[in-house]
Amino acid sequence: MTLPEVTGDGPDQIVAPVLDEALRDEARHDEVMSSAATIADPNTRWRRLSPRSMVVRPLTDLVRLLPLLAGLLILHARTGGGLVWGVIAAVLAVASGLVHWATTRYLVTDQRVYLRRGLLSTKKLSVARDRIRTVDITAHPLHRVLGVCRVSIGTGRNDLRLSENFHLDGLTRSDAESLRALLIGQVGPASAGKALPAGQVLSTGQTAPASQVLPAQAPASQDRAVRQADDAGGEIIRLRVGWLRFAPLTMAGLVVLGVLFGTVIQITNATDVNLAASGPVRRVTADYAALPFGERILVALAVAVAGYMVVAVAGYVAVYWNFRLVRDGPDTLRVTRGLLSVRATTISLARLRGVEISEPLSLRAVGGARCAAIATGLHVGRGAEREGSVLVPPAPSAVVEDVAAEVLGAPAKICAGPLERHGRAARRRRYTRALAGAAVIVAAVWAASRAAHWPAWVPIGSIAAFPLAGLIAADRYRNLGHRLADGWLVTRVGSLSRRRSVLGTDAIIGWRIHQTWFQRRQGLLTLTATTAAGQQHYSVRDVPVALGLAIATTATPDLIRPFLATEPAASASSGMTCRPDSRCGRRANRAGRRVSRAAGGGHGS
């Protein structure tokens, strides 16, 4: 990997760049401002995916359609139409692969990355290179067999539809690696817009050879969980086998079970096979029914627990095997993981705005936690997007806190330790809300059992909801807190799912203050910092009014101070008002005047 850009090691190179003139003009237009020579540069030309992607696409499509196809084949086997359907599906799949390869092209210029794809409806995407926050390289087993992978480029935009995601499915590993190094290696911590010549980036970049990134690594080392990363780059943490004990304590197993169940149902539906009536299942159920009642319960429990543990551990291994968090050069972090499907996410440190340490109750009970990055371009959301932001998988909380502090470069007290409490009113609110919720549940159960004549122990048993709610309220108050120090805003909420969010105050791009009527009576408010990263908003919940405003003021003094009342309530609004629907004559456009006054037609006080 000595070339600044990959010029292709296969048929890529042979393909003459067929340029879409309009888009090329667009590209040229952008480049004119920077340097006229760019387009003439032989490296700056439209590239294609690896020809091997032609195989990936039809096969993944076929796998996805497998249940349906199986159903069709079986259904039509009786009428003899099965073969025809199979051939049609295969032809369509191959054609889609060809079209995908033939129509997808990308171009990297000094300023922007362009992507075009689609035959009938052509889609052209372009993204400014200084807006690239993350590069995510994924490869599922089929990809790996063929030696290709999928590259997704994360920008800070939140309003993208799925089809507008910037991704290239079917690049060779070396192409993907050099693209990654080119795109993310250059984003400096201070100047995101600074563009280095492409060659310079790769010659100095800490690019690991592709072979080191994607294929299986040696088993995790057992000695030290956290290692000091040296300046030039190094490993921060890798998976330890002992962490597998946390696997059954996460919800991941349930998700895997759900997917398995869904697949089985889908296949049985499509193929008309009644699993419950099949021989082995019948035999097992018959044996089970023959057991005495007590043993039946024990067996069921044992099977459920064992099955869940196996599935959960398998899920953990599949997702986090070979997990490594590496400092990849001076200002990028890189997370690699996966057993079958591998994933390498590169996060620009300049875009890392904080971390979120989450401790579901089950994990917390055994001293576990996990950690996700709060970065622009990575969503702390559902599904695949969430996976991209994992910084530490479920692991001992001490390890998680250490890694979080190291990655952020924040003092240890930011990511661990006690927080400032919110006081008596907040505690009362926790209890009121929990007990009110319990009261609603109990009332509903009583009403339902009166209407449906349930046995008496049901409504009486439901009273247990009150002490449970009390416990949850106590824990919720214990966990509720915040801290503002060293440029980090730390907030923590929750009980069943406790989350500690650490957000850099320089990432705060606005505030929301919310106060319900009840909060107003209790002198509390909920302060929410909005940001472009992660969940987009992080709240300090039920904080006393004065404390809440103090937090906001300390975090972003210039933003809040103009809106603080310097004098008592009554006079604050008089004299400063500009009645917007009145015409007050005087033009007020002088610098320093309120924009609103000008907007309102100008109004002297």
Place this chain on the structure above:
Amino acid sequence: MTSEGIGAGPMVPGLRTPANRVSKRAISYWTARAVLGAATILFVELGFAWAAKFSVGWRTAIVGTALVLAVHAVIMPRWRYRVHRWEVTDQALYTRSGWFSVHWRIAPISRIQTIDSHRSFGERLFGLANVTATTASAAGPVRIHGLDRGLADRLLDQLAVATGQVPGDAT
């Protein structure tokens, strides 16, 4: 501008009341909306009651909800009008909205990405418009409801000029 009970003073001691009220016509608009919503609910209820042959239970339910909705339609718009305030400085956009629950939003001008004005059919009937300023945060849009239409247009221009002067969006 006299202080008018709720909303005139700062609700949170320490946080200043934004300078500007929304258009007075917003009260009529919100009332109309509340009445329309109430009519829908009552219509559905009447349907159920008709199916149940206007039993005593349904009749009381209808009278009860009608009363509650009527009180809502009278109180909510006026309460809301007292709460809704906005202000644009050359630093930030500052709004207060809500009625039973109150929201304050502060978005720095330098972080505003798009500004748009929208008029629903109802708002057009009352000569109103709302202005929305979005930031790079999906959770950060600041919306000013119930503005006079002409004012909204001018505000839009002003904000466009103001945001154009500050580069970067801090993402």
